[in-house]
Amino acid sequence: MCPIHAQGLQTWPGQLTPSADLQLPCGTVLDFRAPEEILRSHADLWLTELSGLSTEMLDSGWSDVLGQAHKALSARLNEGDKGDGEDVGVLSDVVTMAGLAHRAAVAGDLFQAASSLSLAETLALKF
Numbered sequence: 001m002c003p004i005h006a007q008g009l010q011t012w013p014g015q016l017t018p019s020a021d022l023q024l025p026c027g028t029v030l031d032f033r034a035p036e037e038i039l040r041s042h043a044d045l046w047l048t049e050l051s052g053l054s055t056e057m058l059d060s061g062w063s064d065v066l067g068q069a070h071k072a073l074s075a076r077l078n079e080g081d082k083g084d085g086e087d088v089g090v091l092s093d094v095v096t097m098a099g100l101a102h103r104a105a106v107a108g109d110l111f112q113a114a115s116s117l118s119l120a121e122t123l124a125l126k127f
Helices: 003-009 035-051 055-060 063-080 089-105 110-124
Strands: none
Touching: 035 055, 035 063, 035 089, 035 110, 055 063, 063 089, 063 110, 089 110
């Protein structure tokens, strides 16, 4: 991260400045955890709350979890169950990315599923 943003993250466990070999835009985060850990973080931090799924569901396998999340988010979009200030276009984009995450998990590609959820999380922050 750039020096200005790195100052606010003094307790961040990862490297805050890019190496000479790897120059990335400020704010880029490379996550080297196992994909299951990344998916669990998404589920714990935002996905279960936004989709209404219970945390007990997380033990049923990622393709099932992501399928149920996609189904719940799609229903939310189709039924017009939107909170104050919730942007239908943004919710539609989150539904799309959750669907891609589900497809990737069904195909056994949890890295792609985690990547899709990272994009969905960025979009969901706009609510």
